[in-house]
Amino acid sequence: DIQMTQSPSSLxxxxxxxxxxxxxxxxxxxxxxxxxQQKPGKAPKSLIYAASxxxxxxxxxxxxxxxxxxxxxxxxxxxxxxxxxxYCQQYNSYPPTFGGGTKVEIK
Amino acid sequence: EVQLVESGGGLVxxxxxxxxxxxASGFTFSSYSMxxxxxxxxxxxxxxxxxxxxxxxxxxxxxxxxRFTISRDNAKNSLYLQMNSLRDEDTAVYYCARVPxxxxxxxxxxxxxxxVTVSS
Numbered sequence: 194d195i196q197m198t199q200s201p202s203s204l205x206x207x208x209x210x211x212x213x214x215x216x217x218x219x220x221x222x223x224x225x226x227x228x229x230q231q232k233p234g235k236a237p238k239s240l241i242y243a244a245s246x247x248x249x250x251x252x253x254x255x256x257x258x259x260x261x262x263x264x265x266x267x268x269x270x271x272x273x274x275x276x277x278x279x280y281c282q283q284y285n286s287y288p289p290t291f292g293g294g295t296k297v298e299i300k
Numbered sequence: 301e302v303q304l305v306e307s308g309g310g311l312v313x314x315x316x317x318x319x320x321x322x323x324a325s326g327f328t329f330s331s332y333s334m335x336x337x338x339x340x341x342x343x344x345x346x347x348x349x350x351x352x353x354x355x356x357x358x359x360x361x362x363x364x365x366x367r368f369t370i371s372r373d374n375a376k377n378s379l380y381l382q383m384n385s386l387r388d389e390d391t392a393v394y395y396c397a398r399v400p401x402x403x404x405x406x407x408x409x410x411x412x413x414x415x416v417t418v419s420s
Contacts, residue, residue, distance in 0.1 A: 227406060229345075236395055236410040237345065248408065280345055282407075288361055289405035291345040 195219050195283050199292035205300040212268045214295045216281035221261045225285035228257055228266045231294075232277045240279075241266065271297070302326040302409045304396050309414030316386050316418070322379040322396030322411055330374035333357075333399050335407060336381050338392035348394070349381065350404060359404075364390075386418045 196219035206212050216226065224244035229237040239248045241257040244264055254269045268275055276299055281292040308320040322334070336348040349370040350359040358370055369382040379396050393415050397407035 225406075229407075236412050237407075238410070239408050242406050242408070282345070282405075284403070284405035287359060287404070289347045291347075294344050 194288055195222060195286060195290050197281055197283055197290050197292040199279075199281055199295050201295060202293060203296040203298065205298050206271050207300045208271055208273060210271045212271050212275075212297060214266045214279055214281075214297075216259075216264045216266070216292050218262045218264075218283055222283045222285035224260050225283055226257070226259065226264050227282045227284060228255075229280045229282065230275075230277045231280065237280065268297075273299075302398065304398065304409060304411030306394065306396055306411045306414035309394065309416045311417045311419065312386055313420050314387060314418055317382070317384045318386065318416060320381040320383065320394055320396075320414060320416070322381075324377045324379065324396075324398075327398075329372075329377040331401060333404065334372065334379045335397045335399060335405065336370060336379075337395045337397050337407070337410075338390075339395070339413075340389075340392045343392075346392075347405065351379070383416070386416075388418050390416060391418045392416060 198217045200215050226244045228241040231237045240251050240255050245257045256267045278294045278296045280294050303325045305323045312318050333352045335350045338348050351370045367385045371380045393413040395413045396411045398409045
């Protein structure tokens with residue numbers, strides 16, 4: 194199975210900050226990488242697919258980049274509604290696997 | 301609007317069985333492949349099972365293979381997960397998730413989840 198490693202596992206940031214989360218795959222996955230946002234007690238919400246494509250309705254402050262084994266999710270200006278846990282997921286090969294999550298907290 | 305609503309969760313003893321359902325609306329259910337994904341309390345996400353639009357292709361995670369069975373009824377716009385021989389480690393919120401046409405595991409819409417608790 195492909196292992197997905199996210200870093201950091203948690204971070205504290207202030208409203209207005211630029212935040213970057215990284216995700217590394219244990220082997221190359223081309224651009225078959227998705228990012229999800231999850232708030233407490235809620236279902237995950239798809240933000241980005243194909244490493245850099247924004248899902249419909251997702252604000253442009255979210256952006257993704259990378260290919261192969263190294264990927265990033267960037268939030269350009271953190272807002273109160275963005276405090277959540279973020280997961281990356283590879284869908285290049287079976288079984289699909291998720292990163293351990295990055296919890297973004299208020300500083 | 302795409303809606304996925306899970307039901308059927310609850311408390312069950314180890315070794316017991318449970319059947320989860322996912323009711324879909326807002327899209328042509330019969331044209332889309334579906335998945336189940338779970339999340340143990342306080343833990344990350346784990347993919348469980350996949351079923352193609354026509355039920356011709358099915359996949360399972362090794363952790364549930366031989367115990368869980370995924371199925372669907374396109375006439376009823378519903379997805380199911382039959383869970384047998386349940387173990388403590390199956391305790392989790394179970395989500396159904398849709399994938400776009402042509403994809404297997406790129407989840408675009410998720411239901412709100414249903415909690416399964418396996419405990420004596």
